[in-house]
Amino acid sequence: MAEPTYLQPFVLPVADVEPERDGAIDVYRPGEEAGEPLPVVVFVHGGPLPPQLRPTPREWPVFRGYGSLAAGSGAIGITIDHPLHSPADYPVAADALADAVARARELPGADRDRVALWFFSGGGLLTADWIGGAPEWLRCVAASYPVLAPLPGWEVDARFRPAEALASAGSLPILLTRAGLEDAEIADGVGAFTAQAHQRGAHLDVIDVPEGRHSFDVLDHAPASRAAVTRAMSWVLRELRA
Incomplete structure (x- = not known):
């Protein structure tokens, strides 16, 4: 039997960092103590996922990889499990995310005024x-192969419309990493979001992975995938340190 996608290895070779578990969050710290507070990168997994799924997302190789990558780059990486088990669960998942971010900002050694959120x-x-x-403390938002509009059949609260939220985005830096072989229904939402961002003059940067599939960071072990992850992390760190 083929291994599930979520258990396949991260495309980028990184030195594994063992996280500290702090309740709802896992905390990846650089190996050496810093003399000043460190920026924070919170990684937000996708879904909906079955509630009984094990291991949970923060145990998956891909998120252990991202957390370790952040720590190896001089930031505090944060992974979480949020309860997105059906399209109706977006409000409760949003509350869990907000709680996790608040907890992360209060961690010893964390710079509460330099936080990035990275969605998948x-x-x-x-x-x-x-x-x-x-x-003001949210320095940037990144999104990799994201769902940016409800998929057909999803009944989702109207609050969760990223393209509409762009009207209030101001100068917030946003990074979108697009998979060239994305599922058509997801790609349509990404296209609508991108068009709206351009129309509104949003601060949007895009990284394209032309031959990448949805979840290219575990499915497509190729130089283009590794380069995209590396570029995205560099972009996030640049915004955090600006």
Whole structure:
């Protein structure tokens, strides 16, 4: 039997960092103590996912990889499990995310005024809360192969419309990493979001992975995938340190 996608290895070779578990969050720290507070990168998994799924997302190789990559780059990486088990669960998942971010900002050694949120797949709809009227401490939002509009058959609260949230995005830097071989229904939402961002003059940067599939960071072990992840992390760190 083929291994599930979520258990396949991260495309980028990184030195594994063992996280500290702090309740709802896993905390990846650089190996050496810093002399000043460190920026924070919170990684937000997708869904909906079955509630009984094990291991949970923060145990998946891809998120252990991203957390370790952040720590190896001089930031505090944060991974979480949020309860997005059906399209109706976006509000409760959003609350869990907000609680996790608040907890991360209070960690010893964390710079509470330099935070990035990085969303994946179905977690993309959760960007709407943060794009629309971002707090000053949120330095940027990144989204990799995100769902940016509800898929057919999804009954989702109207609050979770990232394209509409762009009206209040101001100068918030946003990074979109697009998979060239994305599922058509997801790609349509990404296209609509991108068009709206250009129309509104949003601060949007795009990284394209032309031959990448949805979840290219585990499915497509190729130089283009590794380069995209590396570029995205560099972009996030640049915004955090600006």
